[in-house]
Amino acid sequence: MKYEYALKKNGSGEYERVYPSSLHDAVFRESLKSEILLDSEKKVRLYARYRKDAPHFYSRSAIRRRLASKPKDTTAHDKEIKSLVTFGNNADPLTIGYYDFPNEEKEFQETYRLRDYEWDSECSYVIDRNNYVQFDVLGRSKKIGLRERQPLVAIEVVDTHFLDKKSFNKIRQMTKFNPLVVVIYFLFGGGKLNHKKYTRGNAARLRANFYIEDGSFWIGKYRLEEKHFSKKINFRDENDYYDAVRALEVNEYTRQNVQQ
Numbered sequence: 494m495k496y497e498y499a500l501k502k503n504g505s506g507e508y509e510r511v512y513p514s515s516l517h518d519a520v521f522r523e524s525l526k527s528e529i530l531l532d533s534e535k536k537v538r539l540y541a542r543y544r545k546d547a548p549h550f551y552s553r554s555a556i557r558r559r560l561a562s563k564p565k566d567t568t569a570h571d572k573e574i575k576s577l578v579t580f581g582n583n584a585d586p587l588t589i590g591y592y593d594f595p596n597e598e599k600e601f602q603e604t605y606r607l608r609d610y611e612w613d614s615e616c617s618y619v620i621d622r623n624n625y626v627q628f629d630v631l632g633r634s635k636k637i638g639l640r641e642r643q644p645l646v647a648i649e650v651v652d653t654h655f656l657d658k659k660s661f662n663k664i665r666q667m668t669k670f671n672p673l674v675v676v677i678y679f680l681f682g683g684g685k686l687n688h689k690k691y692t693r694g695n696a697a698r699l700r701a702n703f704y705i706e707d708g709s710f711w712i713g714k715y716r717l718e719e720k721h722f723s724k725k726i727n728f729r730d731e732n733d734y735y736d737a738v739r740a741l742e743v744n745e746y747t748r749q750n751v752q753q
Contacts, residue, residue, distance in 0.1 A: 496550045499530040499539045508535070516541055516548035563627075563654075570629075570652040573680055574614050577630045577648055580689050581612035584697035589646070589676065591702050591713045601698065602714065605674065607646065609635045618647070620663050628675070644672035652680045655739060661705075662731045669708035677703040677743075703743065710738050 500508040511530065516522050522543055530539040530550065539550040581587060587610065590603040616631035629650045634643035649656060656664070656677075664675055678701070679686040691697045702713055709716040717737060718728050727733045 496532055496539060496552070498533070499541070499550045500533065500535060501525070501528045501530050511550075513548045513550060516543045517545075563657075567652050569680055570650055573650050573652075573678075574629050577650070577678070577689070578612045578614050580697065580699075581610065581630070581632050583695060584691070585609060585695045587697050587699060588692075589674075589699045589701050591700060593713060601700075604701065604704070605644070605646070607632065607634070607643070610646075611635055616647075618645075618667075620667055624663070626660055626664060639672055641672050644674050647673065647675045648678050649675060650678050650680060655743065658732070658735045661735055661738070665705055665708060665710065665734075668706050673706075675705040676701040677705070679703075710734075 498510045498512045501511055503509045508531075511525070516525075522541060525541050530541065531537065532539055532552065537552045537554070539552055542549055542551055584607075586606050586608045588601075588603050589605045589607065590601050592599050593602045594600070610632045612630060612632040614630055616628050617625045618628060618631070619625045628647040630648035632646045632648075633639075636643060639645065667673055668675065676687075676699070684700075686700075686702055688700045689697065704711050709718060711717070712720065717734070722737065726737045728737075
């Protein structure tokens with residue numbers, strides 16, 4: 494992409510326009526190498542390229558914007574995010590999993606055991622050339638590398654609103670090709686849907702019944718595609734998939750467990 498002009502700060506610290514025609518001056522062109530040039534919105538860094546017949550400014554990256562804006566968060570939502578970050582940074586190892594009843598007795602089934610991870614809040618994650626999503630909480634291994642045994646783990650805290658359709662579908666696509674797990678963490682339910690606790694010393698456990706991984710929405714050990722529904726669902730259709738998650742799975746599951 495080419496730009497009509499670039500902005501740079503002058504001696505007074507104010508921005509002034511620099512037009513491509515000025516690049517014909519070799520001395521001035523050389524001086525720009527030590528300057529930070531920006532586009533008209535001051536969001537993208539620009540660079541000068543001199544061609545005798547067509548000098549111009551260009552950028553080396555696209556302008557990425559948040560895919561979808563989130564509704565205003567509640568105080569409880571923000572408090573839980575801070576709590577999860579502190580919990581994650583203190584936990585080692587942190588075991589993520591869900592409860593199952595193989596012999597009519599409750600057993601915790603491990604999905605991931607994370608060691609030496611660091612966590613932060615409101616983390617941006619690029620999903621394509623033009624967009625990024627912002628996770629409530631994101632954890633990563635302190636070791637250099639990214640693979641299935643040490644995936645990125647995001648936590649989306651759900652209080653008054655579930656993930657919007659656009660973000661949900663993009664995130665699900667991302668997990669097909671990246672070692673990324675996105676935990677859906679409900680504030681309501683009195684611990685029957687999600688909870689966190691220390692088990693011994695710094696060892697801790699995070700209950701996650703719902704999560705997105707490997708291109709699918711999971712309920713415990715089952716992919717959504719493996720569940721049986723009373724109506725036919727086209728899982729290849731993003732709208733049908735999202736509706737199945739919201740209306741047929743999450744709403745029903747939370748209703749049953751919260752009321753128990």
